[in-house]
Amino acid sequence: MPAPDIVIRLLTPADTTAFCALRLRAILDSPSSFSSSREDELARTPEEHAQRIAGGAFRRGFGAFDGECLVGFAGLQRETMRQLSHKALLWGVFVDAPQRGKGVARRLVNACIEQAERDPAIMQVHLSVNAENNAALGLYESLGFIAYGTEPRSMRVGELFYDEHHLALLLK
Numbered sequence: 001m002p003a004p005d006i007v008i009r010l011l012t013p014a015d016t017t018a019f020c021a022l023r024l025r026a027i028l029d030s031p032s033s034f035s036s037s038r039e040d041e042l043a044r045t046p047e048e049h050a051q052r053i054a055g056g057a058f059r060r061g062f063g064a065f066d067g068e069c070l071v072g073f074a075g076l077q078r079e080t081m082r083q084l085s086h087k088a089l090l091w092g093v094f095v096d097a098p099q100r101g102k103g104v105a106r107r108l109v110n111a112c113i114e115q116a117e118r119d120p121a122i123m124q125v126h127l128s129v130n131a132e133n134n135a136a137l138g139l140y141e142s143l144g145f146i147a148y149g150t151e152p153r154s155m156r157v158g159e160l161f162y163d164e165h166h167l168a169l170l171l172k
Contacts, residue, residue: 074108
């Protein structure tokens with residue numbers, strides 16, 4: 001069932017504290033879904049976090065808000081090097097457990113895709129997803145992302161290794 005009360009909007013530096021708290025919950029909830037560990041996140045300064053979510057044209061974060069509470073996130077980062085600047089990276093997609101299954105992740109990813117489509121330089125959006133995360137893979141494929149490879153043992157969480165699928169959405 002859809003979550004109409006949830007508002008999707010661009011994050012600002014004022015959302016940094018809420019983003020950091022959600023990011024730590026996300027890593028605790030799904031450590032094999034994120035490249036960063038809890039320690040990695042805690043080592044970043046508030047300024048670094050603010051740049052990740054609201055770093056101008058090259059770094060944008062979208063939040064899903066239930067009232068004032070941040071319950072979901074998706075980030076879009078455009079490549080800065082000239083020969084790669086036609087690409088953007090979708091990263092960090094997460095929705096709090098109580099809001100899952102209501103289309104919130106789809107709305108967040110769509111917001112990132114729409115942002116990429118507004119940038120005439122971006123021609124494709126890339127992402128990687130844990131090969132065991134069938135729900136996320138299904139979402140991305142339903143939005144038109146196509147797989148172009150699998151990286152074996154891409155991530156190591158504790159003593160466990162996880163493969164990651166790499167996907168791309170061609171916009172232009």
